[in-house]
Amino acid sequence: MEFIEDDDGVAMQTPLRAILPRSTHNEDHEYHYHVNNFESHDESGFTASLVINVKAEDDAKKWMSEFAESSRTTWRVMRTCPTAKKYVLFKKIYRCHHGQQRRAKEGTSRHSKDTGCCAKLTLTVRRTVTQSGRKSKNSDPHIQTHPTLVKLEWKHNHVISIPAALKYRDASPETCAKLEELFKNGNSPASALNILELELQIQDPDKYVMNCADRSICPDLHFCYRLYHKIFRKAYGPADGADMVAAVDEKVIANYNKEAGMTCAKMIRSSTGELIIGICTPLMQRVHTLMTHSSELVFIDSTGNVDRHGSRVFLLLTHSSSGGLPLGVIITSNEQERTIVEGLQLLQTICPAGAFGGNGNDGPAVFITDDCTAERKALHAVFPQSVLLLCSFHLLQAVWRWLWDSKHGIQKHHRQGLFFHVKNMVYAEDATAVEAAFESAISDPAVIRYPGYRAYINSLYERRQVWAQAFRIGLRIRANNTNNYAEAAMKVLKDSILQRSKAFNVPQLLDFMILCRFEGFYQRRLLSVVNQRPLKWNIQTHNRSKISKDDISKTGESTYEVTSQSDRQCHYTIDMAVGVCTCHEGITGGACKHQEAIVTHFKVASSNFLPTSAKERELLLKIATGCNDNVPSGWMDPLQSVEPMAEDVAEPRLQETALVNGHGDMQDRR
Template identity: 30%
Template sequence: MHESKLELEYGINSDELANATINPKYRTIRHWYDVWKENNLGSSNDISVLQKLEEKKKYYEENGIIVRYSENPFAILVITSIMKRAHQLPFAKDIAFVDSTSSCDIQSHSVTFMLAPCGVGAVPLGIFITKGQSTVDYKAAFTLLKQSMPNGFNAQGFPKQFVIDDSEAEKQALQSIWPESKINLCRFHILQSVWRWLWDTNHDVLKDDRKILFRLFHRILVATNLHSAEEAYMTAIGQISTEYNCINNTVIPLKYEKWIKYVNNYWKRKELWCLVFRDASVHGHQTNNFSEVNVRIFKDIVLSRNKAYNAVALVDFICTSLEEYYLRRLRTFVNGRNDTARHIFEDQLKRAVSIKKDSIKKLSENIYRVQSETENTFYEVDVINGFCSCPKGKLGAFCKHQAAIYHHHEMNMPSLPAINTESRYLLAKLAFGEHVREKSFYMPLTAESNIISNNIALKEGADLNDQNNDDPHCSSSISQTITNNYNNDHENNYAHDYAQQIQNLFTKNLEKYNDTVSTSVLKKCLNRLQKVKYVAMWESFLSTAGSKIPLRHRSRATIHVQPTTLARRRSGVTRGSKRLPVGRPKNNDPPKKKRRRNLAENVEKNIPNAKSHGIGH
């Protein structure tokens, strides 16, 4: 590129192309780069790395970055400005995620991330660089964090629980440094390891029995109380004969002694992975997906899938590229350029469409009782702690009952997605610190309640009893209400007529074509109908049913082909009605697609699960 620029500027046969001061040789440039690396990054051995970090310590401190290191065992801690402020997040005292990755530099140092959840996902509390992934290495790294941030984790000094992979070294190190914290294992990695164990040919499990055994273990994991967990455990090892573990009077688990031993070993440490031993302080986080995403961000975006020169280069990448990445992501969210949180809230609000204001009772200052929409059941919601007694909300996740309370009573809750001004301002302070804009800058142009009401219309009409009769606008409001009620009555009549026509057509077509329709098609339709649980799902079913049948004939409509034509097409050709490519065919074969990383789907299909990275995953 440099020579091409000189050719355009001076000519293809100019003297400047032979001038080493203007057009240096590749060997000269390589030498300059080696000298720059030696001066700024040191050599590749650990002693030189620590010496270079000591030289750059003043530079880090001037930029508000904490860099601490230990010589033996080798460990480095990096805490940037955003990471410092992340320790002030409300959830930092409740839960933290820990995961490690290696092969990030030439010396294959291990990089460990410790993260806390927030409104945009998770942000690091600290990043560690160690020689390996042993208990001694982790202890040295975690000790540096405890010494550097004695009032970390929202001034508590430790989180209530860590979520990790099934790494014994990580678990022992965390328990040693923070004995007050509880260790939770990632739900996904537990189930993934069980599925891989069942597929291991050394364990001699028949293919047809693998799904049965996997679901028996899954029932232990998701049990709602200790009695159910114990009963599921006895069923999984064959001590109890039930419909779940028995086929043709044969108890499946009793066929495999290795399986019984495997489940017994897991049951001895059930407190680590069984959900019945967790509470609302996990805030709905049962996996360490945030850690997996953060590792991918670091390797793909920060390092561009290239190994760094040494540990000093890794520290510099963390302090610059990774810090800038999180700053941009936070800025995008607080500036209203990301609607993910609002979509999460609206999804739960759609599920709560049948929960009316009069079905919510206030029991105390922070306790509300919400009536279930499916059965005569009531759930209690603690708006201070973000807890609901429903299966989803009791582990701290945001549920439809909390969404209904926020919608009708505008009560802020810890588990509420970051959709209001307070949440955006908190994340803005996380990103910009003392340079954050005033709070009014992050307020929406339209009132938040109006935005929600416009996006999802849940209220059927105004309650006249709640209106003040002395209001001068009262008469106009009543007139408007009467008009709305009149329009609603007409719309309800139309809806009833349409529903009657749909029902008649369904009955007529079933009677007419029932003998020719395959059982699989009827079963698929039945499964879709059974999945309808609330109004939004029913509307979605009605709006998409029969989507392959054109509603009107148009000159531009696609010309469909016969089903037998699709069956005769060779591999690699489109199965739709698009125009087929013509001309000389390509010589190369179509690229092979990787198996999807969907554990539930792979279990249902009874195939092995795809593996992403690491030995123990």
């Protein structure tokens, strides 16, 4: 229990009792007060002199912070008195922060919070024992038990507990700790403040109106940004400059490579002095060597606006039945061709010996990109044997934007018809149909009316091998004609990893976002497939095929023949080991209903569909974690004890002959 009394033993008046703190935050110490003097000044406030049972300097500072909280006021140090005297351990004079400590310069206006308040507090911790070891000779009878003296001049010329005053209070240490934890969890200053406000509203809806007005409990957005920069500047170094570059190499890359036990990241300066970082994490290296799809097809895309320096992030992924899987990340300071070339060459030095499914530095058979000239030229320079295809979606999007650009003068009612000419060429079934669609386009009166559009589609037609789907038959693109896997990965990077906020600097982007969170995200997605709980949005799902088992006949070790459901005279040939079908959808190795029927009726494993056997899921587990020792024996067993017959299971593998022939066809087409 606290004691507040004057010299005559009379209980102290309410104004002083209401503003004094009763105990410390952890309630391990209760404050006891003895009031020496109290004088009321009616409406202008009061003055008081009291002593407290506080004996150390740190405890006195703690009491001062708790007094500011209990009285809902903010104090600034007005003067620090010397402590050389043998009777004083600590002494400071504080002023209300609504009072100007120094006079404003002539010609400048005062701050909006400056009311000229003259409230003042003097805090003195007196020595109970002198430096010579003797007891203090101070005449105050309470000095031994209450050595701290407080002289308070409570003469505020402003109202204290209203929003106009509370909005200037300092954020409390508890509030700063909450914000710091939210920042470390990946929140931006704006999102952290939003979460803090939501928690305050949920915890006590009745008091939220008052709490949200108090800056010590609910700070403003500017404070959140300043705290954000202060925290990450300390953790990751300066926001830019040579020290920031040194922090990338010493604090992030070196430490990560040491923890991983291998070289997973490197940083170099380009020939023009640009910063280039290559990343191939352990999970990415396992995708290179264990996922055979990485030798067939790779998607590449870039994004910017990820940090405050305009860095570009290039992401390489491959296709799988579990969704797109990352193969590498390149961070550069620009998107110039020479910079991308050096970034790809740097990535080659980090990738494992069996990179790209065993192709090594030759790269994959096919790249699918958007129509970025610098990116495509850089890929051709580093991987000359690979075929560079253009994303069909990006091509059609570019045509549509060209038609809607007002400077080209295309009338609105002609745009759709002109667009369909290019669309017909994109989806034509063979090269002859592409040529026929082009001839139809250039002879259309609407096209003749716009010479600029005619020249535009002529330039497109010259590059038809890279965007027309008729020229992709026989290529192992697994029915992927767009760069959607890379687009989805960029959405993951910005939404789930960056959480729609910019990184503080390059070290934070590399450490906090790419190395820590990015790999963890894909590990969780792979484990969801391993545990047979895939998410539909990132897994290629399929509907149950209506093809009966009687319509399927086995013609070889891994080959089958399926009768068409629409034309009984038509038959499709399927090779489940290669994962191809003679139908339009499966001719490039994509999943089709005929392969699905074989998987359903014959229990054959296929890399085009979600893994059904324990062996397939064990491979994904190894890619995700690096080993299978962290799960108990029998973890992959099916719900029923009967396993598929061994002779009906065709393991997914690369067909060397088909792949080589496919690669040869690619070179001819290129």
